[in-house]
Amino acid sequence: MDSTEINKGMAAVLVAGIAFFLAGWIGVNLVHQTKPEHEILKIEGAASHEAAAEPAKAEPLAPVGPLLAAADVASGDSLAKKQCASCHTFNEGGKAGVGPNLYGVVGTGRAQAAGFNYSAAIKGKPGSWSFEDLNAWIAKPAAFAPGTRMTYQGLKSPQQRADLIVYLRSLSAKPVPLP
Ligand code: HEC
Structure with missing residues (x-):
């Protein structure tokens, strides 16, 4: 080099x-x-x-009230069997599953089922299960009561929610009057 x-x-x-x-x-x-x-x-x-x-x-969710008069209890019944019955019973005096029995829930206070271990999110939520509250709850439980134990993702269709709500309303000896 x-x-x-x-x-x-x-x-x-x-x-x-x-x-x-x-x-x-x-x-x-x-x-x-x-x-x-x-x-x-x-x-x-x-x-x-x-x-x-x-x-x-x-x-805000569109109010469910106007849809209720024409909503279909039978369709709500079959929806409840498909979407809710894995966790809830609907008959009078039915046992709690993952979720509480829902007989007569429409118009009652929150955490209506005796002996069910509710989350603080539901127990602490003021008001009662009105049609509109149920509409918001079924649409998105986690948004209505953040921290709830109901791990249901929500039902998008307003018509299906209306059907479910009139079905829930029918589960009573004295159903709450429709709006
Ligand atoms: C994966 C299980 C599960 C599914 C599916 C489910 N839920 Fe629930 N639900 C629960 C649990 C758990 C609670 C109690 C929530 C808490 O304590 O935070 C509850 C609470 C409720 C309540 C409040 C009851 C009260 O006494 O205040 C209503 C109303 C309700 N569910 C309706 C429904 C409907 C309608 C459906 C079907 C669209 C549904 N749930 C699907 C588990 C479920």
Whole structure:
């Protein structure tokens, strides 16, 4: 190896070093330049997120009342067998399962079944099981009473909820009058 070869080698190392530092410097500057941009994006993102989430959260369910008069008890009965009977019984004096017996639940206070170990989420929820409360509950139990033990994901169809509610209403010697 002669000295020119060694010089070439050293030059190469030097160029590589300079390139390395330049790349680093450019990189750092790029990051610095994009940082504020990112923060702007984040703020915009967060703001639009809240704006999008808020109406969704506040958006009230359409009232079920107007659907009840024409709702179908038989369809509600079969829905209850499919969607609810794995956890609930519906006959008078029926045993609790994973969930409490639901005979006569419409119009009663929360946590109506004697001896059932309800969550604080249900016991602490003020009011009684009105048609509209049942509508919200069946639509999304976890939203109506956060922390509830009813791990049912919810029933989307307003018509099906109305059918279920008139079925629940029928489970009484003296059904609550329809609105
Ligand atoms: C996976 C089991 C499960 C399913 C499925 C289920 N529930 Fe429940 N349900 C529960 C449990 C557990 C509770 C008690 C909740 C608590 O204590 O937080 C409950 C509570 C209730 C209550 C309140 C009763 C009271 O005494 O206050 C109603 C009403 C109710 N369920 C209706 C329904 C209907 C209608 C369906 C079908 C659409 C259904 N549930 C499906 C487990 C279930």
